[in-house]
Amino acid sequence: MLTAVGRQVIAFFAYFGQTTQLHVDNLRGLLTGKLEYRTTISQMAHIGVSSLPIAAVTMVFSGMVIGYHAAIQASKFGGGGYVGWLVAEIMCRELGPVLVCFVIAAEAGSAMAAELGTMKVTEQIDALRTMATNPVDYLVLPRYVACLVMVPLLVFVGDIIGVTGGYFMAVLSPYISHVVYFSSIPGNLEAWTVIAGILKSVVFGLIIAIVACHQGLTCGQASEEVARATTRSVVYSIMLIYGANLLLTIILFPPG
Amino acid sequence: MSKVPEPIIEVNNLWYRTGDADILANVSFEVQRGEIFGVMGMSGAGKTTLLRLLMRLVDPDEGDIIIAGESIMGLSETQLSRIRANIGMCFQYSALFDSMTVAENVAFGLRRGSKLSEEELRRKIAEHLEIVGMHDTEEKMPSELSGGMRKRVGIARALILNPDIMLYDEPTAGLDPIMASVIDNLIVRLRDEFGMTSVVVTHEVDELMSISDRIMMLYQGRITACGSPAALQQSDNPYVQQFVHGTAHGPIQL
Numbered sequence: 001m002l003t004a005v006g007r008q009v010i011a012f013f014a015y016f017g018q019t020t021q022l023h024v025d026n027l028r029g030l031l032t033g034k035l036e037y038r039t040t041i042s043q044m045a046h047i048g049v050s051s052l053p054i055a056a057v058t059m060v061f062s063g064m065v066i067g068y069h070a071a072i073q074a075s076k077f078g079g080g081g082y083v084g085w086l087v088a089e090i091m092c093r094e095l096g097p098v099l100v101c102f103v104i105a106a107e108a109g110s111a112m113a114a115e116l117g118t119m120k121v122t123e124q125i126d127a128l129r130t131m132a133t134n135p136v137d138y139l140v141l142p143r144y145v146a147c148l149v150m151v152p153l154l155v156f157v158g159d160i161i162g163v164t165g166g167y168f169m170a171v172l173s174p175y176i177s178h179v180v181y182f183s184s185i186p187g188n189l190e191a192w193t194v195i196a197g198i199l200k201s202v203v204f205g206l207i208i209a210i211v212a213c214h215q216g217l218t219c220g221q222a223s224e225e226v227a228r229a230t231t232r233s234v235v236y237s238i239m240l241i242y243g244a245n246l247l248l249t250i251i252l253f254p255p256g
Numbered sequence: 257m258s259k260v261p262e263p264i265i266e267v268n269n270l271w272y273r274t275g276d277a278d279i280l281a282n283v284s285f286e287v288q289r290g291e292i293f294g295v296m297g298m299s300g301a302g303k304t305t306l307l308r309l310l311m312r313l314v315d316p317d318e319g320d321i322i323i324a325g326e327s328i329m330g331l332s333e334t335q336l337s338r339i340r341a342n343i344g345m346c347f348q349y350s351a352l353f354d355s356m357t358v359a360e361n362v363a364f365g366l367r368r369g370s371k372l373s374e375e376e377l378r379r380k381i382a383e384h385l386e387i388v389g390m391h392d393t394e395e396k397m398p399s400e401l402s403g404g405m406r407k408r409v410g411i412a413r414a415l416i417l418n419p420d421i422m423l424y425d426e427p428t429a430g431l432d433p434i435m436a437s438v439i440d441n442l443i444v445r446l447r448d449e450f451g452m453t454s455v456v457v458t459h460e461v462d463e464l465m466s467i468s469d470r471i472m473m474l475y476q477g478r479i480t481a482c483g484s485p486a487a488l489q490q491s492d493n494p495y496v497q498q499f500v501h502g503t504a505h506g507p508i509q510l
């Protein structure tokens with residue numbers, strides 16, 4: 001029992017060390033001009049194309065549900081004039097960054113883990129090394145930078161889609177007009193709320209890229225290992241996003 | 257004055273373990289410059305692991321590997337790139353980049369390591385594909401090729417970098433006899449014309465006997481025998497005899 005717990009603790013620290021090292025290697029590669037621009041742009045396009053449709057569907061429906069509840073509850077207390085702001089606040093602070101990043105982890109992150117895992121199993125990563133090409137610089141850095149750019153962008157678009165989704169349900173209420181829904185946002189929603197949400201998404205984007213690429217690079221040699229690495233990449237990303245979200249919420253929105 | 261043989265690869269007391277199993281146990285040998293050095297043994301004898309260790313794609317538990325007079329133990333990945341630039345590797349399953357065309361695969365190392373014009377690159381790609389009998393396949397994707405064709409493209413990809421040493425992992429496995437002969441002739445021609453050193457890992461005994469200058473036999477991670485093809489054929493070592501003659505009965509545990 002104690003041995004098993006000890007093994008898990010060692011495995012946790014080993015994982016933490018390896019992912020931190022991967023992060024440092026990427027920063028070093030970025031600072032020493034190792035970025036492959038063509039691959040990075042292709043990765044950015046891939047993340048955008050694969051994740052935007054599902055992120056949009058997720059955000060529009062989430063926005064509609066929040067808008068529906070907010071409209072009913074706010075109307076009871078005569079607060080119908082604040083529904084637009086309430087939806088925007090919830091979207092920008094929490095739901096936008098978290099839900100969009102879940103979608104990206106499941107869609108683009110899993111694809112990264114599967115692609116690198118397949119390259120590992122078929123010895124393509126070893127082939128890169130034999131041709132004096134560092135796999136981290138060639139494969140991981142473009143995905144890391146692509147996530148760094150695209151995840152905040154997708155979250156920002158997701159926020160707008162979510163607020164718009166809320167509008168469609170909120171205006172069904174007789175107490176909330178089309179104009180009031182949107183006009184309540186500029187005066188009440190602080191710029192910091194939007195910025196903080198975007199900052200969260202930058203961290204979540206790095207988590208998705210590092211976790212997915214690490215799973216791909218450390219995948220075992222058997223083909224079923226690719227499937228395991230892909231699943232682990234999504235599960236670990238989501239768990240780490242939960243943890244990071246709590247931490248970042250406390251740091252970015254301190255009490256008082 | 258006769259030329260003194262110069263080892264280009266020296267392996268000293270090499271150990272490689274996974275868990276409790278010794279994949280390679282106290283392996284020591286030398287490969288001379290310009291030599292074709294064959295490594296034979298049963299599946300799981302540690303042959304492929306040995307090639308991966310020579311490239312330091314994996315790290316040994318103990319021992320030293322010296323390439324062209326320089327120990328590769330303790331070198332960083334960046335320092336290893338310099339050593340690896342002089343070693344070509346032909347992988348067992350070819351390891352072609354499946355998102356790239358044949359031409360992009362063959363040109364990969366050259367495009368990154370040299371400043372050749374696109375015209376010169378195209379010429380070199382065509383020249384090396386011709387050598388392995390794969391002309392006019394530049395625009396094909398690896399998924400459109402058979403296993404044997406992929407292997408030949410893999411050899412062209414390694415050869416185009418003009419390495420001093422070539423490591424071949426089962427170079428003719430899965431090839432028809434004619435193409436296997438073409439690859440064998442190519443390995444011999446590279447030695448005769450360019451003085452290239454080759455380490456060929458396979459369990460194809462006839463192939464090794466016909467092309468190798470020396471052959472080493474591995475059994476359960478240990479060197480069972482090492483010598484010229486003629487010496488191995490005449491060896492009274494029962495393990496060598498059983499493997500060379502391919503008999504089911506003998507000391508080799510199946």
